[in-house]
Amino acid sequence: MTGLTVTDVRLTPVLVSDPPLLNTQGVHQPYAPRLIVEVVTEGGAAGFGETYGDTQYLDIARPLAEALPGRRVSDLNGLFTLAGTVEVDSARVEDSVDVGGLRGVQSADKLRLSVVSAFEVACLDALGKARDLPVHALLGGKLRDSVEYSAYLFYRWARHPGGRGEADDWGAATDPAGVVAQARRFARDHGFRSFKLKGGVYEPDEEIAAVRALAEAFPGAPLRLDPNGAWSVPTSLRVAAELRDVLEYLEDPTSGTPGMAEVAAGTDVPLATNMCVTTFPEIPPAFTSGAVQVVLSDHHYWGGPTRTRELAAVCRTFGVGLSMHSNTHLGISLAAMTHVASTVPNLDYACDSHYPWQSEDVLTRRLTFRDGRVDVSDAPGLGVEVDRERLAVLHRRWLDDDGTLRDRDDAAAMREADPEWVTPAVPRW
Numbered sequence: 001m002t003g004l005t006v007t008d009v010r011l012t013p014v015l016v017s018d019p020p021l022l023n024t025q026g027v028h029q030p031y032a033p034r035l036i037v038e039v040v041t042e043g044g045a046a047g048f049g050e051t052y053g054d055t056q057y058l059d060i061a062r063p064l065a066e067a068l069p070g071r072r073v074s075d076l077n078g079l080f081t082l083a084g085t086v087e088v089d090s091a092r093v094e095d096s097v098d099v100g101g102l103r104g105v106q107s108a109d110k111l112r113l114s115v116v117s118a119f120e121v122a123c124l125d126a127l128g129k130a131r132d133l134p135v136h137a138l139l140g141g142k143l144r145d146s147v148e149y150s151a152y153l154f155y156r157w158a159r160h161p162g163g164r165g166e167a168d169d170w171g172a173a174t175d176p177a178g179v180v181a182q183a184r185r186f187a188r189d190h191g192f193r194s195f196k197l198k199g200g201v202y203e204p205d206e207e208i209a210a211v212r213a214l215a216e217a218f219p220g221a222p223l224r225l226d227p228n229g230a231w232s233v234p235t236s237l238r239v240a241a242e243l244r245d246v247l248e249y250l251e252d253p254t255s256g257t258p259g260m261a262e263v264a265a266g267t268d269v270p271l272a273t274n275m276c277v278t279t280f281p282e283i284p285p286a287f288t289s290g291a292v293q294v295v296l297s298d299h300h301y302w303g304g305p306t307r308t309r310e311l312a313a314v315c316r317t318f319g320v321g322l323s324m325h326s327n328t329h330l331g332i333s334l335a336a337m338t339h340v341a342s343t344v345p346n347l348d349y350a351c352d353s354h355y356p357w358q359s360e361d362v363l364t365r366r367l368t369f370r371d372g373r374v375d376v377s378d379a380p381g382l383g384v385e386v387d388r389e390r391l392a393v394l395h396r397r398w399l400d401d402d403g404t405l406r407d408r409d410d411a412a413a414m415r416e417a418d419p420e421w422v423t424p425a426v427p428r429w
């Protein structure tokens with residue numbers, strides 16, 4: 001076990017270009033914060049992980065980074081124990097709604113798990129490099145050679161308000177025709193075969209029309225709609241009834257487990273969530289009340305790849321399906337998502353990924369989707385190489401920011417276009 005001892009942990013917050021994607025809380029800011037975690041071992045192996053870069057996450061990552069040297073990258077269980085000792089200012093987080101990740105109610109544990117997830121990925125990457133094994137082998141071995149992803153469609157504007165940020169050539173998508181055009185480009189460029197539309201932006205009838213237009217353009221393709229809990233129970237039931245013949249699942253139609261249970265009782269459309277079940281203690285009430293039929297795993301939420309595999313075992317036990325959620329992320333996270341997804345027997349649905357929306361990355365070679373799938377790398381560790389110059393450029397942007405972009409705030413970005421905008425109360429419709 002020589003050479004596996006951690007000698008240094010480097011934290012590099014970055015700001016990455018992000019398009020004006022709309023959701024129920026507002027619009028993405030022109031740049032999104034991410035944190036790159038690098039774990040260096042005595043033997044010289046460097047492992048990378050990635051997670052949310054907002055201030056609350058950095059506040060936890062810093063003491064954890066200081067405490068890790070001297071431990072081994074193979075000591076993943078010890079990493080969790082160590083993370084549990086990091087103080088979180090609960091008064092600042094408990095029971096407030098997580099506006100950043102659209103993740104339901106925030107808690108100190110959720111923040112801590114999202115931070116430790118990047119450390120676990122970095123440790124696995126370093127361990128794999130030191131032992132000449134891919135990360136999937138450290139998780140028990142891949143069950144498939146590639147992982148399927150779904151096209152993640154967003155209503156969006158052509159440019160950020162005031163022309164801020166980087167321009168792209170996607171144009172606006174604010175109606176059914178725009179959504180279908182976006183989906184066609186995703187299918188053409190990446191081969192995606194299933195489609196998820198981020199909803200909760202327009203009146204439900206407009207979003208129903210967009211999903212209907214998708215169903216006509218892509219007959220038989222699995223479709224999903226996710227308004228992030230913006231609808232009441234009756235509205236959710238109405239949408240489910242109108243789209244029941246084309247939806248693969250309806251994601252977080254309404255907020256909270258009791259409301260989801262009411263909706264589930266009134267429809268045979270499966271309900272999925274990345275909001276009411278994102279930690280283990282949230283599982284019992286949701287599974288026993290039949291509130292969710294599909295959990296969107298996300299290694300950033302659950303504490304890393306090993307905890308995600310534990311979640312998969314619980315879902316198997318209860319006959320609940322498993323898909324995968326994403327927030328704005330770079331290639332390090334896509335590689336980690338792909339490794340863990342390849343090892344989970346019951347990942348029955350195509351995974352979500354924002355990656356096609358990210359024009360910037362910190363990798364020397366971007367990962368690619370072929371036929372909607374990402375190949376599972378057999379190279380040591382995650383199988384990706386970090387471009388230190390790119391990392392430095394994106395970190396410089398973070399350093400140069402006056403603080404306004406260092407915390408995701410979709411409502412603030414919306415106020416650039418609509419000064420009266422406040423985060424809508426739910427149910428919105």
Ligand SMILES: O=C([O-])C(=O)C[C@H](O)[C@@H](O)C(=O)[O-]
Pocket residue numbers: 021022023100101102198226228274325326327328
């Ligand atoms: O499935 C989800 O809820 C998400 O992907 C949450 C994200 O924050 C998404 O709404 C976004 O990027 O605006």
Ligand SMILES: [Mg+2]
Pocket residue numbers: 226228251252273274275325
């Ligand atoms: Mg969702």
